[in-house]
Amino acid sequence: MSTNSNVRVRFAPSPTGALHIGGVRTALFNWLFARHQNGKFILRIEDTDQTRSTDESIRIIVDGMKWLGLDWDEGPFRQTERMDTYREHVERLVKAGKAYHCYCTPEELEMRRKKALADGRPPKYDRKCRSLTAPVPGRTPAVRFLSSDEGQTIVRDLIRGAVTFENQQLDDLIIQRSDGFPTYNFAVVVDDVTMKISHVIRGDDHLNNTPRQIQLYQALGYEPPQFAHLPMILGSDKTKLSKRHGATAVTEYIDLGYLPEALINYLARLGWSHGDQEIFSPAELIGSFALGNVGKAPSVFNAEKLLWLNHHYIQQANPDRLAGLVLELLKKDGVVSEGKEPDREWFKGLVKILIERSHTLVEMKNAAVPFIAGEVVLDEKAKAKHLTADVLPLLSELVARLKLVEPFVHAELEKVFNALVAEKGIKLGKLAQPVRVALTGGTVSPGIFEVIEVMGKEKTLQRIEAAIKQI
């Protein structure tokens, strides 16, 4: 494994909404690359679009990154704080005759673009303002980069190999808007240079932007960084993953009861692999990560595999940590109120018996409710099926015997049940199911002896007696 402390990578989201799964994957690969190479990981907020950027969104990004454990070494930097740097660079290009003012309005451009498309021509800027010698009165110009029609630009991508673009295909892109803000393609170049970014690792959807950016590096007299374009994440219909495919925001996964390590592990294996290994701790991920093992083909997001991983990590998790997380969810639902928390050790015991059948924290929370709530609501179907008149004497007998059990623990409870079942010549299920319904309200729960032990003598007797009355 080689290390190179000159490696500097960045994650550069635009703060225009949620922290998206696709963004997280990009951030993750950058982070893994930086950590593996002993380099720096920088967080940069691309907020030059004043109309869409919000502080709220920056907060969501920062919180999401923290939740995921993707820590950064520098930043978060905001592009809007670097306006002087962009202006200087624009000036330089204009002075050098490599950029020019464009007085066409967005509306005019839009019309011409539509016409070109309708005529079957490429919707390229027609370079109308290239030959202008004087300003157009009453209009504030944007600044365009003067691109060449000659030759080709080759992107040497660490994942794709060499990708060749005919310069003829590229048009005179706007580098500074009439409002004075730089556009994306220009700001990235200036930022990546001035922040000494060594490797630009980003989504595939930027591959087409790369030749333009390379030309800007050249015009500015800078050495371009190395590029690596990650394959996209697609939805089940194989189009770019978006909201309509289901949960795509990190916050949604938090709310759904996912653990960050599950999301990290899942996303890492989407487009990257290390032999047949499926389960990776963050440390293993950092140790094994290499751009060479990143695939080229886009991959479909599969929520079921993520769920499986979440189940796996819940099994692995420290019960005390889970207890804390589940408790928070119970508070959020109003099942537990602040200051009236259950005994922590007891609650941890409860969590332990719920772990095995929980795929999410939310499932665990829901399963915990009957143990916490003062009263249990009996599911009608379950009641009709299991709390019937013929089990009445059985339950009464059980109550009488349970009163004598001491200590009230799994092994002792099992003895009582087994004895009663043997005497009556019935199967354990015949007794266990009615009790389960009486205690939890439904037909699904952990093993009946675990349930009874955790629920405790008082609550157990109370609930069975309440059920008897309802029959």
Add this chain to the structure above:
RNA sequence: GUCCCCAUCGUCUAGCCCGGCCCAGGACACCGCCCUUUCACGGCGAUAACGCGGGUUCAAAUCCCGCUGGGGACGCCA
């Protein structure tokens, strides 16, 4: 319309660069069986893929070409 990219089980993927060990391996999901006080967990097993057509070669999932299919980009968004 133009440009760019991609192509192994339903899905994520190994193998491909350096052809033979691959009538293709692992994982998720699905199905079956076992375990069992419910539901799960777990265990065991099964079904399932090299898009198509040409080459090159003694030999191709692996190399080359074409086709088809899919994706992405063409903004005073990023």
